[in-house]
Amino acid sequence: MTPPTATPPSSLGRPLSGWRLRVYTVIFEADTRAGRRFDLTLMVMVMVSVALVVLESVTGLRERYGAWFAALEYFFTAAFTLEYVLRLACVQRPLRYALSFYGIVDLLAVLPTYLAILEPSLYALVDVRALRLLRVFRILKLNAYMQETISLGRALRASGRKIMVFLSVVLTVVLIMGTVMYVVEGPSHGFTSIPVSVYWAISTLTTVGFGDITPKTDLGRAIASLMMLLGWGILAVPTGIVTSELSAQRFQFPAKITTRSCQACLSEGHQPDSDFCRHCGARLPPYLRD
Amino acid sequence: MTPPTATPPSSLGRPLSGWRLRVYTVIFEADTRAGRRFDLTLMVMVMVSVALVVLESVTGLRERYGAWFAALEYFFTAAFTLEYVLRLACVQRPLRYALSFYGIVDLLAVLPTYLAILEPSLYALVDVRALRLLRVFRILKLNAYMQETISLGRALRASGRKIMVFLSVVLTVVLIMGTVMYVVEGPSHGFTSIPVSVYWAISTLTTVGFGDITPKTDLGRAIASLMMLLGWGILAVPTGIVTSELSAQRFQFPAKITTRSCQACLSEGHQPDSDFCRHCGARLPPYLRD
């Protein structure tokens, strides 16, 4: 057997060898042709199996093709289970893989079918398999996203605390507003408990407005109006302010740089209304444009 | 016959001549008076015919004026068909026109009337003719938009991949959430199949909230609350962060207007990094601040 040439991750103990290395290269990596074909086949199988579960839920189709759906699902589950076992077998630390994000996703891809043997109504959860489609980024070599995703990831973490604060305030508001509506409207008007009233408050603040529960009293409608203006205003007010800030800046101090150049020091980017170069003091030629 | 003076598109084979060139100039171009009148007449005809179809759909009006509507529509369809045939006739590569965006739009403008002869319920699709109104930009000489539209087009293409990723994530979320709600609520509560549940999930995430299907169980309402907060939060969180970022920058280090003054001409509002006054050329004192 040829000695392994690929460098396995250094965090694993014994170096991979032989068939384990070959399987690892095909399943986990996508730089070889076999690896890419494997990933592509995997994506197609995931999408087909998810589509089957979706179609199976439509009563008319289930009555006509139910047996086919079942048979195909057994096939897919068997294939994915085999793949999962192979993954566990060809890494050095199986537990490390099993507890990683992708490891859990891969487990959730096969688990519902087995659970459905015990509890048939859970069969549809096979759709959770769709999470496996997150792997598609690797196949399409969307490495360009790595840079932006890392930047975005860092930006999100930096903003993570602000998001937490914002969400905490929102949850406190819907809890208190939901409680107030529960007291004001009461179970006879649909607000049967505080959790239900909070559900209504969320549907109102987020401007979803299902309408399955609606206030009937004048005070209730007034409070609802406040919540609607708040939820929409949280979107509208900053949007309007940001726009007017940008507009104001543009018209007070146009920061849109032009290509106007100073003939003395060759500096560019002077404003349309400048008369002198701000770097060297020389007089600028008139600004011509059409 | 006068020799052709207009330069036809170089991608076409034989140069246009004679009546074909004249018709081409009138129909496809809008720099001559005849061309502009043609376009204007075309727009008016399109709008009138679309309005007729809209009115014809109102039962009361159809019963009273049905014959008129039919007659006028035959007239319009005949006119537009004649125009389409002329277009095909006066270009060098008819197939190239027929497969272009405007070519397909022009075909869809006449096709529904003919299809309606076979399948009368499709009559209303004559409204698709309204797409022809996209030509209006040319009539109004909205060339100013060319520059911005090209910039916007480039920006969109650059962002096109991000949009695809974003949409893919959204579709995966509504698929999985819809499936979960189908399992949790079940057909007895309105979630009759996974496609219907996905339709509900989309209406919730996009904060539309029709209310034709609503969760009845506590767990279902809790999941619905999460989706509502997610769909609204995707709008509210970035808006709030962008605003606070802009505010923070303005108050930490105003990169725009300062109160820096020129001692010679007493003008205010110079940039932090300017060395010379851009109005009078005098050297600016150093920018001091705390």
Added chain:
Amino acid sequence: MTPPTATPPSSLGRPLSGWRLRVYTVIFEADTRAGRRFDLTLMVMVMVSVALVVLESVTGLRERYGAWFAALEYFFTAAFTLEYVLRLACVQRPLRYALSFYGIVDLLAVLPTYLAILEPSLYALVDVRALRLLRVFRILKLNAYMQETISLGRALRASGRKIMVFLSVVLTVVLIMGTVMYVVEGPSHGFTSIPVSVYWAISTLTTVGFGDITPKTDLGRAIASLMMLLGWGILAVPTGIVTSELSAQRFQFPAKITTRSCQACLSEGHQPDSDFCRHCGARLPPYLRD
């Protein structure tokens, strides 16, 4: 009688004099104490009369206090009519005032009461009087807004064409989508005519989602899902892109300027990772911060 000291608008013909000038100063201007008191009284009267009309619409209150409401409304209408006549009388060009924005608003403030004598159901339109409250900005000396409002006005006009284009595209989309749904769903499912279907399309695209009309067929629900994603996406996609652009710029090329200074040329605002001054080339001292 004291000679007029205020300078009337130059666009008027004969200079104002005497009682006309005094009335003009009080009614139209707000720099004298009488002028300000007049405006304040006017605002209060407008708000009270609007509140009365609002209360009068509540059946319970109308039955109990109907006579009082009517009497007070006659009083207010008489007062506002007298004020309107005075305004016409004390300006030099009455027609110019009558056709101005405020002139029309003032006329609409009294007209509904008279129209209601002919057509009683129009009585509630007295509320249009509330437009007079736009004058409140002058009372509160909100001149600070003049600058921003003018900037915002210029920004809006500059953007006016873009807004028109955007709205035209939106209207075309809802027209075509509404028509398609009319064909797909049909009057039996609530889509009784094209105007009604367009009303539904607008309620879906703008994520309002009343739910009075909802698609029942699978194809209809699929089209509705597309429209919902489009309407919400128009808000979510730019918001997300703007945020990720700002984040990306911040982390690739941090534009958040620091107070780091060059010891040689004393220039400030160097980036945290700079080693040399970008203005004079001298080596920068290490960046210390906590």
Added chain:
Amino acid sequence: MTPPTATPPSSLGRPLSGWRLRVYTVIFEADTRAGRRFDLTLMVMVMVSVALVVLESVTGLRERYGAWFAALEYFFTAAFTLEYVLRLACVQRPLRYALSFYGIVDLLAVLPTYLAILEPSLYALVDVRALRLLRVFRILKLNAYMQETISLGRALRASGRKIMVFLSVVLTVVLIMGTVMYVVEGPSHGFTSIPVSVYWAISTLTTVGFGDITPKTDLGRAIASLMMLLGWGILAVPTGIVTSELSAQRFQFPAKITTRSCQACLSEGHQPDSDFCRHCGARLPPYLRD
């Protein structure tokens, strides 16, 4: 007894001493271990008591555990009342604390339970106690927010007037639109009074769209369409303009990253106005572009 070492707020009269100082340090401050433990215990008690009230509102749970809920609530109310009394006792100016924001919040935390003795339906308002969770920021030492919150606070105050103007315009619009719909649709279609119609107008403008009240007439639906486009457009138009502005600036004159390279160290990404390489100090060649 050890002399007081902490410096009490200078605005209070007699300096704190003895047990009062110790209690003050534990209750009001969080720099000692006892102080932090106290705050943590307080948070937990607040959250548990709020959760109890939420659960108690669910009919099934109330029937089974009603006695337990009542007993625990008496315990919590007693504990919080004792804490409130201690707070009043250990500050120098009790009235100043009682009228402060936190003082009022702390009072509202115990008041509903006592009010519920008189009026049992108010019991659920105990949830208002959740406002006490605003103290959590201090426990988690979220001082980092102080800087941003102060900036944000200043930004909000600066924008406060714009927000007031914006809200005033929105309220005027919904009042007038609500009135118009009341006249057009009338009580027979659900618009039973002007306040109810204003409630509907708010639900439409803010794109919530409950659907409990919907227009039935053609004119009413047309007006509703206008309002929906307005409410959604206020969000969509600025978002789109902001995005296209940013895109336009980036593609006309990228003010951020360029491909400008240093010939000495080959580093890329220098700013357009840099003269020296910020990494190695070498002079940069002039920035040429078209």
